[in-house]
Amino acid sequence: MSLLELDGVKVHFPIKKGLLFDRTVGHVYAVDGISLKVEAGQTYGLVGESGCGKTTLGRSVLRLVDITEGSVVLDGTDLAKLPGEEMRRFRRRLQMVFQDPLGSLNPRQNIESILSEGMVAHGIGKDQEERREKIKSILDKVGLPSNALSRYPHEFSGGQRQRIGIARALVLEPDVIICDEPVSALDVSVQAQVINLLEELQEELGLTYVVIAHDLAVVRHISDTIGVMYLGSLVEEAPSDALYAEPKHPYTKALMSAVPVPDPEVEDQRERILLIGDLPSPANPPSGCRFHTRCPWAQAERCSTERPELRDVGGGHRVACHYAEEIAAGTLARTTGEVVPATREGVEDAPVSEELAAATVPEQAGPPEQESTKAEKAETAEKAEKAEKAEAVVEAAEQAEKAASAETPDEAAEQPEPEAAEAPEPEAEQPEKADKAV
Amino acid sequence: MSVATKTDKIQRLAELAATKETSTGASLWREAFRRLKRSKMAIIGAVVIALFVVLAIVGPYVAPYSPTAQTWRNEVFPNRGEFVGARGENWFGLDHLGRDLFSRMLVGARQTLLVGVVATLIGLIIGFVIGGLAGAFATLGGDTGRRVDSVIMRFIDIMLAMPSLLLAVSIAAVMGQSLTTVMIAVGVVQIPVFARLLRGSMLAQGSADYVLAAKSLGVRKRRIVLSQIVPNSLSPVIVQATLSLATAIIEAAALSYLGLGNPDPAIPEWGVMLTQAQRFFDNAPMMAVYPAVGIIITALGFTLLGEAMREALDPKLRG
Numbered sequence: 001m002s003l004l005e006l007d008g009v010k011v012h013f014p015i016k017k018g019l020l021f022d023r024t025v026g027h028v029y030a031v032d033g034i035s036l037k038v039e040a041g042q043t044y045g046l047v048g049e050s051g052c053g054k055t056t057l058g059r060s061v062l063r064l065v066d067i068t069e070g071s072v073v074l075d076g077t078d079l080a081k082l083p084g085e086e087m088r089r090f091r092r093r094l095q096m097v098f099q100d101p102l103g104s105l106n107p108r109q110n111i112e113s114i115l116s117e118g119m120v121a122h123g124i125g126k127d128q129e130e131r132r133e134k135i136k137s138i139l140d141k142v143g144l145p146s147n148a149l150s151r152y153p154h155e156f157s158g159g160q161r162q163r164i165g166i167a168r169a170l171v172l173e174p175d176v177i178i179c180d181e182p183v184s185a186l187d188v189s190v191q192a193q194v195i196n197l198l199e200e201l202q203e204e205l206g207l208t209y210v211v212i213a214h215d216l217a218v219v220r221h222i223s224d225t226i227g228v229m230y231l232g233s234l235v236e237e238a239p240s241d242a243l244y245a246e247p248k249h250p251y252t253k254a255l256m257s258a259v260p261v262p263d264p265e266v267e268d269q270r271e272r273i274l275l276i277g278d279l280p281s282p283a284n285p286p287s288g289c290r291f292h293t294r295c296p297w298a299q300a301e302r303c304s305t306e307r308p309e310l311r312d313v314g315g316g317h318r319v320a321c322h323y324a325e326e327i328a329a330g331t332l333a334r335t336t337g338e339v340v341p342a343t344r345e346g347v348e349d350a351p352v353s354e355e356l357a358a359a360t361v362p363e364q365a366g367p368p369e370q371e372s373t374k375a376e377k378a379e380t381a382e383k384a385e386k387a388e389k390a391e392a393v394v395e396a397a398e399q400a401e402k403a404a405s406a407e408t409p410d411e412a413a414e415q416p417e418p419e420a421a422e423a424p425e426p427e428a429e430q431p432e433k434a435d436k437a438v
Numbered sequence: 439m440s441v442a443t444k445t446d447k448i449q450r451l452a453e454l455a456a457t458k459e460t461s462t463g464a465s466l467w468r469e470a471f472r473r474l475k476r477s478k479m480a481i482i483g484a485v486v487i488a489l490f491v492v493l494a495i496v497g498p499y500v501a502p503y504s505p506t507a508q509t510w511r512n513e514v515f516p517n518r519g520e521f522v523g524a525r526g527e528n529w530f531g532l533d534h535l536g537r538d539l540f541s542r543m544l545v546g547a548r549q550t551l552l553v554g555v556v557a558t559l560i561g562l563i564i565g566f567v568i569g570g571l572a573g574a575f576a577t578l579g580g581d582t583g584r585r586v587d588s589v590i591m592r593f594i595d596i597m598l599a600m601p602s603l604l605l606a607v608s609i610a611a612v613m614g615q616s617l618t619t620v621m622i623a624v625g626v627v628q629i630p631v632f633a634r635l636l637r638g639s640m641l642a643q644g645s646a647d648y649v650l651a652a653k654s655l656g657v658r659k660r661r662i663v664l665s666q667i668v669p670n671s672l673s674p675v676i677v678q679a680t681l682s683l684a685t686a687i688i689e690a691a692a693l694s695y696l697g698l699g700n701p702d703p704a705i706p707e708w709g710v711m712l713t714q715a716q717r718f719f720d721n722a723p724m725m726a727v728y729p730a731v732g733i734i735i736t737a738l739g740f741t742l743l744g745e746a747m748r749e750a751l752d753p754k755l756r757g
Contacts, residue, residue, distance in 0.1 A: 062654045091656035104647035108466055108669045117665075118655035152465055165651075172655070 002037035009070035032232035045223030095169035099181035101161035105153035159190035480746030486739025501541035511536030521722040546706035561628025569636030577644025610698040639671035673751035680744030684737035
């Protein structure tokens, strides 16, 4: 018996129109029949491009959105049918870490108040004194100083804020934590820290995670089992290594082929599958197999009429494709789509899910490979951000100078030398100042 | 490679500095107040308001003469167009009944402030309750809540559809002529403004991630509204209240001008004084200028402070 079981979960949002009285004119099929099992102490990774319903699925597990149909069973209790007050009390066992670290913290509450909120709601701890002790021990676990208690969210960095978000989930001692894009809003270097923290906590506390992400490298690094979503349903589910070794669904194949290989020789010979067309609207999903409109192997009759179920093709590898075996054996010819050398110019502009293509990085031992496309993207994005931050940074560095001259921090001294050459204009003088401070 | 590492390093240094500098933490309210103190506009506005308030408190005690005694009634002849302007004895001159205008201005400040503050409070409190309820139902009440919200807001729309002065005049007409009527009339006109503002602000906050986070923590709905949504929705309402004080004073003056104010013309109030002065504007324009300038300066003070507060409380300017 798995800890968390989803069976045929559907979340349909009504589309309403009307001047005086709202009429329902249709539905957005955000999540359309998903069944999966999450084992205790394991991590289930959910990947998919934006708009495929992965966030909605995560929220439906916590009943933050109403479940239209199906059941979410946690440890024998069906959450989908729990009445309001019982559900509220049950939330203690099921927590969430949000994508936007700043947005998910109330700007007008200090950290102590933010972290006490859940304990007060569930009657944990006799008085504030007892709660404060508990909060301090949790802060220590997530690597924050205990003087953070009286400070406010805007006084922390992105990584620290996400640690606060994780601490908020942890104070309730939940069984399952849903991480909705836990690192996508963070700097690349901070991403690795937060991911490692999540892994350490899992080991220490025996937590079960559902990690939602669009970054294949992050998901691969942290997950035991991975589910690939497309337009509101699972198209493939397999143990992490098996999925990356041999993707069986055409959509997964296309996704994986968008990941550059860090070996230039392999990369030169690698082929990349380009999908044609856009993601169909979830308000009007295609008939039959949801993917048949873009599938390079789509067959005339069956794919557009019969919706494939997830079926086990051996070794816990589940695929929702009628022709998975034939495609794997190479006996089925491609009907549409384009296969190009991975290094062809302009490939980045291909209509394959941009978000995924951009954010996809092969797994590395440490922090993600810097030379890859991801780092480049991150750099351009950062440059824009930097221009804004530059002023604040100057001020901050001056403060740092003061502080550091009083007491030289060892940690900062060990940081690698920043390279000023590539720095964007307003930032150019900055690293020097920082150096002086050290 | 370099950019990411550098950001990280600078960030760490900045964090380090921040940790050493403030260990107590600065709430957003405190930061806003600090910004407010730096704004020239706010200082000027606050000084004007402070003077006005002091005037309202001590005015009656420092007035050189009685504001109601027609001490010099033998020196002014409105029928013949003979008035007395500013002179050593009477700094602002005399009004049409031979009363000292300077004393009347000083004493009238209290009434004027009272009308502005009470009217704004009426609008603020009732509008806050209505808007807060609508906002709470709309954000956390589900489908039924949204329906309750629609009903409340249609009611507010009806109020808003009527021209404010017309609404105030009809209220004053129904309730009869008195200072209380003016306050209520001006206050009621402000209700929909505050209600809509708070509700809109709450709706925007209601879909924020931290509200979702509170929900997923299992925090009770009432507490989500009171400790999460409302404190974050207050800024525009506070700003509006400051700006409304200026409007309320002017509208109260307008109602008094139309003759719907205090029926006892003996009690000085700037709006009433302005009304009385208009009949003699040809011969004694200064009689109208004093209360008019008084109203303008006061309204300006509140407007300046309000605008400065809007800037200080704007989260986009934080940093």
